[in-house]
Amino acid sequence: MLSRSLLLRGSLLDSLQYMPFSAAASTTVQKPLPFFSKLFGLRTPHAAPSDLSLEPARAAGPGSELQLRTNIGIFGRMNAGKSTLINAITQQNTSIVDAHAGTTADVKTALMEFHAMGPVKLFDTAGADEQGGLGSKKLAKTLSALKESDLVIVVVDAFTPGVRSDLKVERELVRHAMELGKSVLVLFNGPAAAHTTPAATSELIRDLTAPFRTQFPQYFQTQTPPSPSSPSSAPSPSSSSPRAAASRPAAGPRILSITTDLHQPGTGARLVQLIEANFPARQAPGSVLPALPRDSTVFLNIPLDEESPTTRLLRPQALVLTHLLNSYANAFAYRMDLTKARSPDPAVRATEKARFLDKIHALQRCRPNGLGLLVTDSQAIDVVHPWTLGPTGEPLVPVTTFSIALINHQTEGRLAQFIEGLRALETLRPGDRVLVAEACNHNRIAAVCNDIGTVQLPKKFAQRYGPGAIQIDHEFGREFPIERLAQYRLVVHCGACMIDRQKMIARLDDLKRAGVPVTNYGVLLSYLASPKALARAVEPFGIRVPAS
Numbered sequence: 001m002l003s004r005s006l007l008l009r010g011s012l013l014d015s016l017q018y019m020p021f022s023a024a025a026s027t028t029v030q031k032p033l034p035f036f037s038k039l040f041g042l043r044t045p046h047a048a049p050s051d052l053s054l055e056p057a058r059a060a061g062p063g064s065e066l067q068l069r070t071n072i073g074i075f076g077r078m079n080a081g082k083s084t085l086i087n088a089i090t091q092q093n094t095s096i097v098d099a100h101a102g103t104t105a106d107v108k109t110a111l112m113e114f115h116a117m118g119p120v121k122l123f124d125t126a127g128a129d130e131q132g133g134l135g136s137k138k139l140a141k142t143l144s145a146l147k148e149s150d151l152v153i154v155v156v157d158a159f160t161p162g163v164r165s166d167l168k169v170e171r172e173l174v175r176h177a178m179e180l181g182k183s184v185l186v187l188f189n190g191p192a193a194a195h196t197t198p199a200a201t202s203e204l205i206r207d208l209t210a211p212f213r214t215q216f217p218q219y220f221q222t223q224t225p226p227s228p229s230s231p232s233s234a235p236s237p238s239s240s241s242p243r244a245a246a247s248r249p250a251a252g253p254r255i256l257s258i259t260t261d262l263h264q265p266g267t268g269a270r271l272v273q274l275i276e277a278n279f280p281a282r283q284a285p286g287s288v289l290p291a292l293p294r295d296s297t298v299f300l301n302i303p304l305d306e307e308s309p310t311t312r313l314l315r316p317q318a319l320v321l322t323h324l325l326n327s328y329a330n331a332f333a334y335r336m337d338l339t340k341a342r343s344p345d346p347a348v349r350a351t352e353k354a355r356f357l358d359k360i361h362a363l364q365r366c367r368p369n370g371l372g373l374l375v376t377d378s379q380a381i382d383v384v385h386p387w388t389l390g391p392t393g394e395p396l397v398p399v400t401t402f403s404i405a406l407i408n409h410q411t412e413g414r415l416a417q418f419i420e421g422l423r424a425l426e427t428l429r430p431g432d433r434v435l436v437a438e439a440c441n442h443n444r445i446a447a448v449c450n451d452i453g454t455v456q457l458p459k460k461f462a463q464r465y466g467p468g469a470i471q472i473d474h475e476f477g478r479e480f481p482i483e484r485l486a487q488y489r490l491v492v493h494c495g496a497c498m499i500d501r502q503k504m505i506a507r508l509d510d511l512k513r514a515g516v517p518v519t520n521y522g523v524l525l526s527y528l529a530s531p532k533a534l535a536r537a538v539e540p541f542g543i544r545v546p547a548s
Helices: 004-007 082-090 134-147 170-177 189-193 198-210 268-278 316-325 344-366 377-389 402-410 415-426 452-466 482-487 501-514 521-529 531-541
Strands: 070-076 108-114 117-124 151-154 183-189 255-260 297-301 328-335 371-376 399-401 431-440 473-476 490-494 518-520
Touching: 070 082, 070 134, 070 170, 070 328, 082 108, 082 117, 082 151, 082 183, 082 268, 108 268, 108 490, 134 170, 134 482, 134 501, 151 170, 151 316, 170 183, 170 198, 170 518, 183 198, 183 268, 183 531, 198 255, 198 431, 255 268, 297 316, 297 344, 297 473, 297 518, 316 328, 316 402, 328 344, 344 371, 344 377, 377 399, 377 402, 377 452, 377 521, 377 531, 399 402, 402 415, 402 521, 415 490, 415 518, 415 521, 415 531, 431 452, 452 473, 452 490, 452 521, 490 521, 521 531
Parallel strands: 070 117, 070 151, 151 183, 183 255, 297 328, 297 371, 371 399, 431 473, 431 490, 490 518
Antiparallel strands: 108 117
16 A cells, blocks of 8 residues: 555645756755646647656767657558558558559558658558448558557548548548547548649648637747748749648648649659748757766666577667667666575575675766666666665665656656556456556566566556456557557556567557556566655665655
């Protein structure tokens, strides 16, 4: 149960505060945390508080963990030209193109580089108008891809008789994209595009968006469009190039409409130029770890087990190490023997603790900045926390976990939402269901390995609520049970290092819509170790929670 002091405050998060991180313990509380419904609103872009120190020690560059991939999704009816478009952009037969309706059966993904935008992921999706049971399954995948897209391209076959008079499918796609705050490019495709004037294109987009222009006014507040002669602007209209008919909004999400014939040579390259000129690349909001002084030393506690790869680090460990090297920080990798650290024999535990503390004390003497931070595997926080407290309970070094660092990074600073999810622990009752979601997918050897998701977390719930009282379900890999979320009272998510940020943030939005709280491996294991361990683990990210 949560401690009495927390309950007297109303809840764990009622007294949660943001504060700047420093290597020394801080007692100064900064401004209060904003109300969560505002902080994590679906239509409001998330912004970290101004005093939250999460800026990288240096700007992101090639090879940095901060280089983000921009997701571009292509949507529309069957045979509108979606697969033709992705083939034109990638300049290869990425997707099968056929006159038979419904050729694209699932979301097709292509990775490439846009010169002025950086790494890009393209989604080619199934037709949104396909009927029947199979069509419904395809539509679910299509809408999932839309949630994960930074730019939504809606392809409209506006020149085929009958389509212009029935834009229901296209309107729903554009409306859904705007509800999610996505930028939108509407592409009117067909041979007649070469003879379509900008005024006619403007009429097409007005017809398409008329039902919801007042609902989303931010998309239609325009400024002077970029000059075609500018190197950074879209190509000027011609018989073989896209025709831009909408101007560029001053800020925030935008909508642009163009007409083009996707079968014309060179159209793909010109579309890439138009996208680069009018839609910004996804920007990195911060680094994996808080900023530390140059030449600081960071202790990486990496216990290995039977499931650990033999020739490489796990992705969270590799990302943290990359960040430290990019930041001119020193990394000390240490393998703790958790079997000895938890041994029932006091002498064995004491020997392992002495080995650990010997390294801690040696690193504290490093010049010029000593030991700035310790990052541990989440499963070891119950050992690391008490072992890094001084004789009077003072922390010897700031501490966090790989899982906490990664989930904060992958959700662009939404760590507080996972702390908020701990409230659900107070309301769980026998028979409730909890989902453990792990983004990586590997063959688990639970018989010989103390796997966090399949072994440790179920044991923790059994210890807290009784054997079998809480039903634990698991979801592995890239799939997420959107249609079944409402049955869960809590979701426990890993650090999400094996999926992109867009997919992880889409999961958070789905959970919010379903009213299901979410926490994280590192957050939960830290709290279950002790509230003080949780307070220490999140403090480096500028978040203060009561420690008693």
